[in-house]
Every structure is written in C-alpha cells, then in structure tokens.
Amino acid sequence: MSGFRLVYVGGMGRSGSTLIERLLGELPGVCSAGELVHMWQRGLLDGEACGCGTPFEACAFWRDVGREAFGGWSRIRAREVLRLKASVDRMRFVPTLLTRRWSPEFVRRVERYTDLYDRLYGAVARVSGCPVVVDASKHASLAACLRQRYGPDLRVVHVVRDPRAVAYSWGKRVPRPMATSTSVEQEMARYSPGRAALHWTAENATLAVLARQGVPTMRVRYEDFAARPHGCFEKIAAFVGHRGDLPIGVDGTARLTGSHAVSGNPWSTSSRDVTVREDTAWRRQLPPRDRALVSALTAPARWRYGY
Numbered sequence: 001m002s003g004f005r006l007v008y009v010g011g012m013g014r015s016g017s018t019l020i021e022r023l024l025g026e027l028p029g030v031c032s033a034g035e036l037v038h039m040w041q042r043g044l045l046d047g048e049a050c051g052c053g054t055p056f057e058a059c060a061f062w063r064d065v066g067r068e069a070f071g072g073w074s075r076i077r078a079r080e081v082l083r084l085k086a087s088v089d090r091m092r093f094v095p096t097l098l099t100r101r102w103s104p105e106f107v108r109r110v111e112r113y114t115d116l117y118d119r120l121y122g123a124v125a126r127v128s129g130c131p132v133v134v135d136a137s138k139h140a141s142l143a144a145c146l147r148q149r150y151g152p153d154l155r156v157v158h159v160v161r162d163p164r165a166v167a168y169s170w171g172k173r174v175p176r177p178m179a180t181s182t183s184v185e186q187e188m189a190r191y192s193p194g195r196a197a198l199h200w201t202a203e204n205a206t207l208a209v210l211a212r213q214g215v216p217t218m219r220v221r222y223e224d225f226a227a228r229p230h231g232c233f234e235k236i237a238a239f240v241g242h243r244g245d246l247p248i249g250v251d252g253t254a255r256l257t258g259s260h261a262v263s264g265n266p267w268s269t270s271s272r273d274v275t276v277r278e279d280t281a282w283r284r285q286l287p288p289r290d291r292a293l294v295s296a297l298t299a300p301a302r303w304r305y306g307y
Contacts, residue, residue: 044057167197
C-alpha cells in the first residue's frame with residue numbers, strides 16, 4: 001500500500017454502516033468512496049449516478065479517478081471484471097481465502113482482482129487529495145481478498161447489529177435512489193428472514209476470523225453507536241487516525257455534505273442535517289414466527305455479540 005491508508009467498512013448490510021461511512025467522509029483528509037464493489041455494474045454498465053447526483057462517467061471526480069487509475073474508464077472491460085469477481089469474491093470462496101490453500105490459478109485471479117482495487121484506491125487518494133480512503137463495500141469476501149494484498153495495513157470497521165433488526169430491514173421494499181431506467185437492480189435487495197440470518201452469521205464470522213488472523217479491526221455495535229453517537233464515533237475516528245473536531249455533536253446531530261459515494265442506500269445521496277437515533281421498529285413489526293426463526297439460526301453468534 002503506497003500513498004494512502006485503506007479503511008474498509010464491513011458487516012451485514014442494513015446495520016447502520018452507511019451513516020458511519022458518511023461521517024468518516026466528513027473528516028478532514030478522509031475520502032469516502034462508497035460501495036466500490038458495485039461500481040463495475042452500477043457505475044460503468046448501468047450508468048448510475050454517484051453521490052453528487054451526476055451520472056458516473058460524467059462526474060468530473062470519477063472521470064479523473066478513472067484516468068489516473070487505468071488511463072480512462074474505456075480501458076476497463078467491466079463485464080470481464082465481474083466475471084473475475086465471481087471467480088474469487090463470493091462467500092463460497094471464503095474458506096479458501098481464509099485458509100490460503102490456493103491453487104496457482106486462484107492466486108493469479110486474486111492478484112488480478114485486488115490489483116484493480118489497489119489502483120482504484122490510489123487514484124481516489126490522489127484525485128481527492130486525501131490520504132485515507134474509505135471503501136464501504138461491506139462484503140466480507142472482498143475484505144478477505146484485500147487482506148491478501150494489504151495484510152495488517154488494512155483497517156476494518158466491523159459494524160454489527162441485532163440480527164432480528166437486520167432481518168426485518170432486509171424484508172422491506174426500498175427503491176434504490178441511484179437506479180436508472182436500465183439498472184439491473186431497481187430496488188434494494190430483499191432477503192427472507194432465514195436467508196438474512198444465514199448471511200448475517202457468515203458475514204460477521206468471516207470478519208471475526210480476519211481480526212483473529214491479524215487484520216486491525218474495530219467492532220462497532222449499531223446499538224452502541226445509536227445510544228452514544230459522539231463518543232462512539234470519536235473512537236472510530238481515532239481508529240482511522242483522526243484526532244480533533246468531529247462532524248457530529250454531543251447531542252448526536254450531524255451535517256452531511258455532498259459526496260461522490262458509489263452505490264449505497266438513500267443515505268448515500270443525502271446532504272442534510274441528521275440526528276442519530278436507534279430504529280427499533282423491528283421490535284413491534286417483525287412477526288413472532290420470523291423473530292423466532294432468526295433467533296434460532298443466529299443463536300451462537302448472536303450471544304457472542306451481546307444480543
């Protein structure tokens with residue numbers, strides 16, 4: 001890693017990670033790039049807008065990043081990148097990534113795949129002028145790939161939330177704010193309670209193993225962040241190397257300014273004042289049968305995280 005520090009925000013989606021990512025992007029010297037794992041499809045192929053509201057390839061920031069990283073986006077064959085991604089960056093490959101029992105061909109694929117991100121992160125740092133780059137892709141499988149390239153230089157903010165709240169959120173229908181009429185995904189993905197529970201277990205377990213294997217990791221419980229946002233974010237900021245004023249007040253209010261974040265949820269495009277507070281709707285609205293199912297499927301890991 002040369003010329004930048006990489007901070008990876010990981011964990012199961014719908015756990016509050018986007019707000020933490022956006023707050024990190026408000027810190028001086030920190031550029032939050034959004035969910036770069038989705039850039040190949042949603043930015044290059046679907047032509048979706050970045051956080052500033054401009055279509056990806058028309059955005060001056062991302063145009064300069066593409067030129068700096070690859071000599072221009074026209075030199076990137078996005079569908080080939082997606083095929084490469086499918087051959088290494090999937091949960092099915094996590095056991096291999098964690099044990100390092102690799103074939104020579106798998107080694108080559110991981111090296112090619114992570115080289116794309118290394119060039120991308122470096123370009124984001126140079127174009128933004130920020131020495132810290134935040135990738136909020138969340139996927140534990142991508143974190144496992146990046147560990148192979150960066151080792152202990154990778155820093156992971158592992159965001160975890162009560163799996164029953166996560167399952168409730170994954171069941172809701174939410175339009176994707178950046179989608180175009182030709183986007184493959186018009187809405188945020190939806191999971192059944194059982195599938196959400198299994199994904200929650202796998203994602204968090206993978207990030208926990210990476211931490212045990214030496215990747216510097218800070219675990220953040222969504223509920224703790226919501227209860228004490230200023231104090232909790234102060235610790236997150238210190239973890240990524242920031243000391244000084246914070247973009248969030250002691251009362252939990254913050255001002256989110258514009259960003260060039262790729263993909264994400266409705267929070268990704270917001271320029272507004274926000275007040276951090278816990279969303280507890282799941283306690284009233286998650287059906288008892290679904291709650292029991294998620295509780296049973298996540299029991300061992302759930303207790304480990306204090307739920």
